[in-house]
Amino acid sequence: MRVLVVTAVTAERDAVAAAAGPCDEVALPGGYALLRAAGGPVACDVLAAGVGPAAAAAGAATALTAAALAGAPYGLVVSAGIGGGFVPGPEGSPPGAPLGSVVVADAIVAADLGAETPDGFAPVTDLGFGTVAHRPDPALVEAVAAAAGAAAGTVVTVSTVTGSAARAAELAERHPGVLAEAMEGFGVAEAAAAHGVPVLEVRTVSNAVGPRDRGAWRIGAALTALTGAFRTLPGALTAATGPAPDLHRS
Ligand SMILES: O=C(O)c1cccc(C(=O)CC[C@H]2O[C@@H](n3cnc4c(=O)[nH]cnc43)[C@H](O)[C@@H]2O)c1
Numbered sequence: 001m002r003v004l005v006v007t008a009v010t011a012e013r014d015a016v017a018a019a020a021g022p023c024d025e026v027a028l029p030g031g032y033a034l035l036r037a038a039g040g041p042v043a044c045d046v047l048a049a050g051v052g053p054a055a056a057a058a059g060a061a062t063a064l065t066a067a068a069l070a071g072a073p074y075g076l077v078v079s080a081g082i083g084g085g086f087v088p089g090p091e092g093s094p095p096g097a098p099l100g101s102v103v104v105a106d107a108i109v110a111a112d113l114g115a116e117t118p119d120g121f122a123p124v125t126d127l128g129f130g131t132v133a134h135r136p137d138p139a140l141v142e143a144v145a146a147a148a149g150a151a152a153g154t155v156v157t158v159s160t161v162t163g164s165a166a167r168a169a170e171l172a173e174r175h176p177g178v179l180a181e182a183m184e185g186f187g188v189a190e191a192a193a194a195h196g197v198p199v200l201e202v203r204t205v206s207n208a209v210g211p212r213d214r215g216a217w218r219i220g221a222a223l224t225a226l227t228g229a230f231r232t233l234p235g236a237l238t239a240a241t242g243p244a245p246d247l248h249r250s
Pocket residue numbers: 008009051052081082083084085158160161162181182183184206207208209212213214
């Protein structure tokens with residue numbers, strides 16, 4: 001099985017690739033540069049495709065198509081990077097995701113793909129078209145989350161970073177079980193679905209979802225946690241899919 005990991009920016013790409021050891025750079029159509037691990041316990045292809053769901057979908061689709069045309073299709077696509085963690089709500093609500101923690105999505109949900117109506121936000125599915133959620137294989141989610149010491153829950157994809165407590169509360173109410181927010185997962189999942197390839201999303205929490213406070217970001221800690229999470233991926237995939245998967249190369 002070959003695994004494609006799609007990040008937004010190069011710092012995230014490098015944090016993932018650090019778990020895999022030395023990498024070669026492979027040029028893809030469209031000017032994309034893929035990092036391909038030359039060896040080590042995690043030999044994976046990692047692509048920094050840009051910020052936001054559209055850039056993520058374009059980059060992921062390019063890599064998936066290139067691999068398929070080369071006769072070496074991927075068996076799994078992972079959207080990965082830093083993200084915002086929801087803070088715990090009142091008792092009985094989801095536990096939230098603290099700074100530096102790892103989240104594996106059991107649902108990858110487009111939170112702002114829809115329409116404003118007099119009754120509030122309506123997802124495109126309520127309007128009769130499209131998709132707003134992808135649900136990764138639960139066994140894979142469980143294995144990857146257990147290996148990484150991660151929480152499993154909903155990760156929402158947004159095009160506008162949440163910047164207020166009111167918006168954070170609205171998202172948490174609309175998506176019970178939401179743990180994290182980021183900007184690419186749904187785009188990667190759409191590309192994976194178009195190619196019939198399973199998808200995962202792995203986020204490490206750099207900031208709390210809510211009022212904008214750049215001074216409180218812990219990007220370094222989140223990137224370190226990302227490397228740590230990806231060190232555990234080969235073992236988790238072996239546990240979930242059977243013995244001796246050749247994770248990444250044809
Ligand atoms: O300028 C700001 O206030 C601000 C606040 C949070 C995040 C940003 C970004 O530009 C980050 C975009 C980048 O990182 C991921 N990310 C990290 N934290 C969040 C978040 O709380 N909500 C959404 N995305 C987040 C995201 O996937 C992007 O790749 C700026």
